[in-house]
Amino acid sequence: VVYEQEGVFIHSSCGKNDDQDSLIAGILRVIEKENEVVVDWRPLDETLDTSNILCAGKDSSSVVEWTQTPKEKCSRGADRPSSYEAEWDMVTTVSFKKKPHSNGDATTHANRESKWSFLFSLTDLKSIKQNKEGMGWSYLVFCLKDDVKLPALHFHHGDSKPLIKCLEKHVVLNESPHDERVLLVKTQKSLSQSFENLFDEPSYGLLQKWKKDPYVVTMGKFSRVTNYIVGSLRSSDQSNQRRPPSEMADFLNDTIPGLKINQQEEPGFEVITRIDLGKQPEVSRREPVSAEEWAKNMDSEGRILDADYIKRLIFKGGLCHTLRKEAWKFLLGYFPWNSTKEERANLQKRKTDEYFRMKLQWKSVSEEQEKRNSRLRDYRSLIEKDVNRTDRTNKFYEGEDNPGLILLHDILMTYCMYDFDLGYVQGMSDLLSPVLYVMENEVDAFWCFVSYMDQMHQNFEEQMQGMKTQLIQLSHLLRLLDSGFCSYLESQDSGYLYFCFRWLLIRFKREFSFQDILRLWEVMWTELPCQNFHLLLCCAILESEKQQIMDKHYGFNEILKHINELSMKIDVEYILCKAEAISMQMMNCKELPQTVSEILGIENSLVTPDSDTGEDESGAELSCPTSLYQSIPSPGIAANGTRDGAQQAAETQSLTPA
Numbered sequence: 001v002v003y004e005q006e007g008v009f010i011h012s013s014c015g016k017n018d019d020q021d022s023l024i025a026g027i028l029r030v031i032e033k034e035n036e037v038v039v040d041w042r043p044l045d046e047t048l049d050t051s052n053i054l055c056a057g058k059d060s061s062s063v064v065e066w067t068q069t070p071k072e073k074c075s076r077g078a079d080r081p082s083s084y085e086a087e088w089d090m091v092t093t094v095s096f097k098k099k100p101h102s103n104g105d106a107t108t109h110a111n112r113e114s115k116w117s118f119l120f121s122l123t124d125l126k127s128i129k130q131n132k133e134g135m136g137w138s139y140l141v142f143c144l145k146d147d148v149k150l151p152a153l154h155f156h157h158g159d160s161k162p163l164i165k166c167l168e169k170h171v172v173l174n175e176s177p178h179d180e181r182v183l184l185v186k187t188q189k190s191l192s193q194s195f196e197n198l199f200d201e202p203s204y205g206l207l208q209k210w211k212k213d214p215y216v217v218t219m220g221k222f223s224r225v226t227n228y229i230v231g232s233l234r235s236s237d238q239s240n241q242r243r244p245p246s247e248m249a250d251f252l253n254d255t256i257p258g259l260k261i262n263q264q265e266e267p268g269f270e271v272i273t274r275i276d277l278g279k280q281p282e283v284s285r286r287e288p289v290s291a292e293e294w295a296k297n298m299d300s301e302g303r304i305l306d307a308d309y310i311k312r313l314i315f316k317g318g319l320c321h322t323l324r325k326e327a328w329k330f331l332l333g334y335f336p337w338n339s340t341k342e343e344r345a346n347l348q349k350r351k352t353d354e355y356f357r358m359k360l361q362w363k364s365v366s367e368e369q370e371k372r373n374s375r376l377r378d379y380r381s382l383i384e385k386d387v388n389r390t391d392r393t394n395k396f397y398e399g400e401d402n403p404g405l406i407l408l409h410d411i412l413m414t415y416c417m418y419d420f421d422l423g424y425v426q427g428m429s430d431l432l433s434p435v436l437y438v439m440e441n442e443v444d445a446f447w448c449f450v451s452y453m454d455q456m457h458q459n460f461e462e463q464m465q466g467m468k469t470q471l472i473q474l475s476h477l478l479r480l481l482d483s484g485f486c487s488y489l490e491s492q493d494s495g496y497l498y499f500c501f502r503w504l505l506i507r508f509k510r511e512f513s514f515q516d517i518l519r520l521w522e523v524m525w526t527e528l529p530c531q532n533f534h535l536l537l538c539c540a541i542l543e544s545e546k547q548q549i550m551d552k553h554y555g556f557n558e559i560l561k562h563i564n565e566l567s568m569k570i571d572v573e574y575i576l577c578k579a580e581a582i583s584m585q586m587m588n589c590k591e592l593p594q595t596v597s598e599i600l601g602i603e604n605s606l607v608t609p610d611s612d613t614g615e616d617e618s619g620a621e622l623s624c625p626t627s628l629y630q631s632i633p634s635p636g637i638a639a640n641g642t643r644d645g646a647q648q649a650a651e652t653q654s655l656t657p658a
Contacts, residue, residue, distance in 0.1 A: 009156030302341025
């Protein structure tokens with residue numbers, strides 16, 4: 001419960017005289033559930049009969065009565081808490097509808113109250129009408145998207161301002177240009193909506209929402225997906241267990257224009273299915289780079305002697321935590337690898353001045369100015385909403401008035417000044433959080449975040465070009481790696497790999513523990529052993545789950561649910577070993593398709609065009625960066641994910657914050 005106010009009355013006209021209002025006292029609450037925020041008004045009388053609550057589905061403007069048998073009503077009384085939650089899991093919108101009364105009917109106080117009870121999800125709120133100040137009790141009227149107006153709520157104790165302030169943490173409210181008493185719920189553009197309010201409706205509504213905004217849906221809680229989803233992608237006719245690929249292609253092409261992923265029925269992939277990549281090699285990892293190793297590779301002026309060697313060490317083992325604050329600045333491109341200590345100090349001084357000039361820009365905007373700048377208001381509202389729920393279980397961000405949260409907010413607001421065209425898109429706080437945690441410095445964290453966003457920018461653009469390209473590339477790689485698994489996914493309407501969307505959007509941030517993400521990201525930032533190594537990480541995870549998915553004959557919704565439930569259960573070292581082994585498989589392949597070679601950035605003079613099986617008579621071999629695997633001492637972790645006790649203790653110690 002994030003807001004609760006007693007003394008909120010409904011003035012009904014059910015009194016003895018038609019011109020006399022009957023006052024119904026109640027409690028107004030705003031309740032933040034796992035996947036939605038609900039506004040609930042209930043009378044104080046505990047004898048409320050829930051059978052009179054009216055509810056409507058989100059995909060319907062009709063209002064239907066929720067009826068219960070007498071037996072059901074009795075059983076609910078003894079089991080109120082659990083049944084109450086169960087009801088909320090099913091009800092998406094509750095709309096007010098006044099029931100007619102025949103003359104002479106004796107209406108009890110309790111029954112009068114039950115007619116006015118309501119609850120609704122904020123996703124269905126269209127506008128709020130308030131009375132002007134100085135006109136008696138403060139009151140407001142909620143209007144829902146189906147144009148149903150709920151009864152006016154009169155605040156006899158206090159006013160409605162705290163409620164409005166609470167709601168603004170979850171939705172953007174703008175004053176209507178036609179009526180200053182009306183606050184309109186701002187509809188965000190597709191990339192700037194809440195991650196919440198997902199998977200809480202029938203399958204039709206769910207898929208329409210995915211089609212309208214795949215960013216929001218994939219960032220939501222997939223765990224609530226149940227068997228009803230499959231009905232939206234498959235015909236109710238049991239004889240037709242699968243929609244035609246062309247129909248699925250139309251659906252997803254409408255969602256992400258330009259997303260062209262070849263289906264099994266199309267020519268062009270036949271040559272890939274016949275390529276034998278051979279057995280995956282055994283790969284082991286070493287211990288994290290130590291402070292001593294780092295210092296040995298630096299000259300007296302603080303210049304890195306061999307950046308490539310250091311990158312290879314980081315790729316094979318990551319960094320001990322004490323090094324991250326310095327090394328990440330190099331990995332992200334904030335510090336040039338060939339810079340001296342003095343040059344870096346001068347750079348930081350210039351960047352500090354530049355940062356605070358940009359920060360002052362939004363800090364100095366007055367309330368009056370912000371009223372005329374809807375984009376800045378929207379950015380601020382989204383940032384405040386996201387900051388309050390980003391990594392709150394981490395000690396760096398937990399608790400109220402945490403300085404870490406203030407820094408997170410200020411950096412994101414300043415980034416809006418740095419790149420106002422992109423501004424803030426939900427998901428960006430996930431990328432900043434680990435960077436700020438490591439840097440423990442506002443300015444350094446900002447510029448490292450800027451460098452990271454330079455890499456990730458296309459993921460958050462409205463045209464979705466970055467996501468579009470990566471999904472297509474991932475499909476190519478997975479088909480080369482395991483065409484049989486690809487065919488199975490296609491048979492279950494899952495060949496478009498949209499369940500990987502969240503992985504790609506925020507680089508696995510929600511799939512691994514916080515400490516594991518620090519390790520994973522620093523390995524990826526080395527840009528070794530090839531381009532798009534993060535796509536090979538996707539392949540490694542999918543290949544690890546292939547057996548269970550196929551053996552248990554998972555369908556569309558089971559695959560979606562299973563992949564989502566992998567979150568926080570993936571062994572990062574094992575997946576890094578497996579992804580590296582896959583990269584070695586592909587680099588050693590003498591018939592690597594040209595498309596795959598281009599995706600991985602591999603120089604291959606014996607490239608097999610996707611539509612040609614001919615070989616180069618010269619017998620030239622793939623150019624593989626074998627130096628990656630040379631001069632890397634102390635392997636500690638094998639491809640099967642095992643490590644000896646001493647190595648495990650060393651890594652645990654290295655992850656302990658300084």
